[in-house]
Amino acid sequence: MDGSLPDEATRDVGGNGFAVYVHVPFCASRCGYCDFNTYTATELGGGASRDEYAATVLRELDLAAKVIQPRRVDTVFVGGGTPTLLSARDLGTILEGVDRTWGLAADAEVTTEANPESVSPSYLRELRSAGFTRISLGMQSSAEHVLRVLDRKHTAGRAPQAAQEARDAGFEHVNLDLIYGTPGETAEDFERSLRTVIDAGVDHVSAYALIVEDGTRMAVRMRRGELPYPEDDVAADRYLAAEQALAAAGFQWYEVSNWARRDAECRHNLLYWTGADWWGLGPGAHSHVGGVRWWNVKHPSAYAQRLADGVSPGHGRELLTAEDRHVEDVMLRVRLRDGIALARVDAAAAARALADGLLEPEAYRAGRLVLTLQGRLLADAVIRDVIA
Structure with a gap:
């Protein structure tokens, strides 16, 4: 509380x-x-x-x-x-x-x-x-x-x-x-x-x-x-x-x-x-600090009342496991131009994506997964496949 x-x-x-x-x-x-x-x-x-x-x-x-x-x-x-x-x-x-x-x-x-x-x-x-x-x-x-x-x-x-x-x-x-x-x-x-x-x-x-x-x-x-x-x-x-x-x-x-x-x-x-920490202020706002994610009560009236009573406006929270954090990191970083290290994804799935023209060959040779334009169109499918 x-x-x-x-x-x-x-x-x-x-x-x-x-x-x-x-x-x-x-x-x-x-x-x-x-x-x-x-x-x-x-x-x-x-x-x-x-x-x-x-x-x-x-x-x-x-x-x-x-x-x-x-x-x-x-x-x-x-x-x-x-x-x-x-x-x-x-x-x-x-x-x-x-x-x-x-x-x-x-x-x-x-x-x-x-x-x-x-x-x-x-x-x-x-x-x-x-x-x-x-x-x-x-x-x-x-x-x-x-x-x-x-x-x-x-x-x-x-x-x-x-x-x-x-x-x-x-x-x-x-x-x-x-x-x-x-x-x-x-x-x-x-x-x-x-x-x-x-x-x-x-x-x-x-x-x-x-x-x-x-x-x-x-x-x-x-x-x-x-x-x-x-x-x-x-x-x-x-x-x-x-x-x-x-x-x-x-x-x-x-x-x-x-x-x-x-x-x-x-x-x-x-x-x-890229997995940083943040505090979300306001009704319904989500926060993440050190592998703990929580969210505030949604309605502005309930939010204001909780704070007036001197208690946290937090409604619920979850402790992220190492696997949770890995999956979320892959989901987010694959969407970035910098991509993600190949060592952090499924090697066979990444090789298939490369063969299908969904990954940049030069980045792949350098050990990184970076989407091509076609790969960006299919980003969600690539992410599902490469999560190790």
């Missing part, structure tokens, strides 16, 4: 890097495809307030400080939800709390997600002054009819405009997110979206195939026959188009769904993908 961890989990906290994730669970409206732990004003009920949220997160930080003391905080990522529904001052207050509690590294990467319509030039300048260095904007598409299917509220032109405003405000890195394979999206629509992100002058692009999650409005519409289900072949074609356009514009893939210009990779996500 006090959030304490086993001694063996806290012996070298942050030895491989330490990150802080802050979950902001508020949204102005719910997108049709979204199954994240987010709440609109009508869904919140009593006991949860945006105005008091920063103070509530600081209470969890007070608890966390009694549990671990990492060497430093390398990265902070504020996600949601729509973090920028909070005031820039509140986001700055949370960041100050992280620095006061554990100490930000001098070169810490500090990211917030944002919906394009939720920020303005003055808001972005205030965020930058508060210490945020990176912003990730949810563009999804440059086609108005695709945005309508996704239940997005911004116009097609707002995302690139917000990206320019972020650059003008002094953000070191700006990302635009894309979703491909939405019902009704044409190849031409996606090509225009790619051209829009390239022309926006950003240094990072994330592109994800639409996944229809049970319980979402979009899933209901598809079951009713109002929308067709996404097609795997279409998703593959979109991915190939993304690789071609982004590579030609100077971006390089470094994770299956992420491309960046030189030195613009998201360091926070790389810490996740």
Whole structure:
């Protein structure tokens, strides 16, 4: 109840890097495809307030400080939800709390997600002054009819405009997110979206195939026959188009769904993908320290009440075995451009993948498993086969 961890989990906290994730669970409206732990004003009920949220997160930080003391905080990522529904001052207050509690590294990467319509030039300048260095904007598409299917509220032109405003405000890195394979999206629509992100002058692009999650409005519409289900072949074609356009514009893939210009990779996500420690603040946030993973209660009211009562908001946890950690490490590292040492995977399965053209021969000869473009299309299958 006090959030304490086993001694063996806290012996070298942050030895491989330490990150802080802050979950902001508020949204102005719910997108049709979204199954994240987010709440609109009508869904919140009593006991949860945006105005008091920063103070509530600081209470969890007070608890966390009694549990671990990492060497430093390398990265902070504020996600949601729509973090920028909070005031820039509140986001700055949370960041100050992280620095006061554990100490930000001098070169810490500090990211917030944002919906394009939720920020303005003055808001972005205030965020930058508060210490945020990176912003990730949810563009999804440059086609108005695709945005309508996704239940997005911004116009097609707002995302690139917000990206320019972020650059003008002094953000070191700006990302635009894309979703491909939405019902009704044409190849031409996606090509225009790619051209829009390239022309926006950003240094990072994330592109994800639409996944229809049970319980979402979009899933209901598809079951009713109002929308067709996404097609795997279409998703593959979109991915190939993304690789071609982004590579030609100077971006390089470094994770299956992420491309960046030189030195613009998201360091926070790389810490996740390479097995670092992190503390997740906020309702429903997940954490991992020294082979222990835990997650907070999901509803903001329950989260706030637990902290007001002076107890951990943790809802459950698991102690990862050596085998668990190996499997997760392979699952994540195979998706990276750096790949994984061949000694850590099944040799026969890796040889088959090489013969099928799914692995880079030069990397293979150097003792590493690195996916080819075709291998990236079949990454999940390769991972299943090579887990030793």
